[in-house]
Amino acid sequence: MREPRQETVTRLACDGSGPTGGHLACRGCGGVLAMQMAARVLGPNCVFVIPAGCMAVIDGPFPLSSLQAPLLHIAFEAAASAAAGVRAGLDARGKHDTTVVAWAGDGATFDIGFGAVSAAADRNDNVLYVCYDNEAYMNTGIQQSGATPAGAWTTTTPRANPKPTPKKDMLAIMTAHRIPYFASATPAFPDDYLAKLERARDTRGFRFLHVFTPCPPGQRFEEQNTVRVARKAVTSRVFPLVEVAGGKALTVFDAGEPTPVREYVRLQGRFSHLDDGEVERFAAEVDARWRWLIDWAERESDE
């Protein structure tokens, strides 16, 4: 009989002890950074529902590492639906205080599980849905997803034919469902991320956290640069940090004077084939979306 190892990601994180070894993430994994911080806020009274994807592997083979919370590793398309079921089952037993967390990657969220996410939002299921987004199917070998930005190389968008269409706008999509809480965050801005985790935890109904978690092998950068890439994504306004609570009131995290999009792009091998003109076009789209966000925020504050 093997004893469960106690020094696990969740337990240590809940104890405030921070990261631990034993999990199976690649070096520099942004996803496991996000999970460690989330577990600190959400655990131990929580259930994780994790579909196919890196995190289903990262939680590790017993007894090296396992999240010290119930973990339902469900089929690729079913995170939101299974989470809805877990919520209903716990509620039926009168256990309302447990946080039910669906923790899914961008492929599981933007693509195969999209219908399930939309339906759970439509029903306003009392579930916290976290999409940890590294902008491709990293676990199966770096194939493009609906979250892959235009121009990026992946194994199914080769450099001769990089992805032609932009990343799906999950902010617009999820807020159009009028859910009680939406936020985008990244572990590279931990205070902002932790505060959003707390607000998401303490909100009832369907909450969606969109967390940008760079992936060194998939996005092609050196593993010491994970936080740098994530910070550049925010400061260049490629991945703005926003919060929409109560279906209104867009708040945009102010990261100060923008840094050039070029600096973000040139950190990553997946964009290495883009010439300066293509990078400029990428930057122009980032600018346009930023202006749209600011217009929205100002419109909300006027109302």
Added chain:
Amino acid sequence: MSENGHGVKFWPGNIVVAEAAVAAGCNFFAGYPITPSSEIAHQMSLLLPRGGGHFVQMEDELGAMGAVIGASLAGAKALTATSGPGMSLKLENLGFGYMVEAPCVVVNVMRGGPSTGLPTHPSQSDLMQARWGTHGDHPTIALAPAFHQEIFLETIRAFNLAEQFRMPVILLIDEVLGHLSEGVVPPERDAYEIVERAHDSGEPDKFLPYDVTAGDIPPFRPYFDGATWHTTGLNHDETGFPTTDAKHIQQDMYRHYRKVLGNRDVIDKVEYYMADDAEIGIVSFGSTARAAMAAVKQAREQGVKVGLLRPVTVWPFPKDQVYEFGRDKKYLIVPEFNLGQMVYEVERAVHFDRPIKRVNKVGGVPIYPSEILAAIEEVA
């Protein structure tokens, strides 16, 4: 193999499938990432755009199968590739493909299951799923090559059979074959045949999409080829529109079966190894048959008269060939990398009249030749 190694490619089986599909005239691929089949999609994303074909990664497996059927009806030669859980998701649309008679090829690179199972490990546990996975009555053509050269040729044959009989054809390989690199010599274009679906030769405005007055396989017109026609997963008559005429539906479902069972001379394919004077017979397919061949060779060296029948076409199951092979055998051995699926067909084929020893294994580690040899020694 060529004499001096010239022209030999050292490819993983998944790459062989992609290269062979293009050689067969495939000009459309729709897929979704899944281990251990993803390399087929990677390679198609490189190959198809070069030759004017179209590659698309879909939002999920349902979408991939739907796109393949749509492309087929629009006139393309379409391929998709997946593995266990993805195959499960494709099944409804696969049944649609049978119902509307859309030629296409579906590759299942088998891994352990059920559910997520063993994503990076092989198995042969989707054999029955290939036959009976989708709901309803329908015939199945499924091919299960065992060597890379054979994968190349059987991929071409899968497209040809799909075109000839207007139906989806399943190619079953597994993680071992998909990821194992082995020498393969892609044949010159004039060394193999490419079959195209029979085109309607009548007047376009009189086109009936399911006209079977001249034979069991209705001549085809892609959309926007002079005629407008209706396609539905409902039971339909020769016009393509729905019908609830019980007599017609029964006749039509029998026609579907006849397309396959009436053309077994074209569809069936089995290979034999040291079978001529065998007293003990082994029936095994795919990667496991390679272990069986090694075991046969070793047993022969010990003087045991044992031989192998290897179905290459696994569906329809080669029951007559297995009967002929098995009826005079002292013992039959059925090694398969699952908990027992093909053995049911072998039992039926020999009229439950021969003793059969099963060799089964699951868990991701393939059956070793020594395990099959032990079974041979046990019954010898």
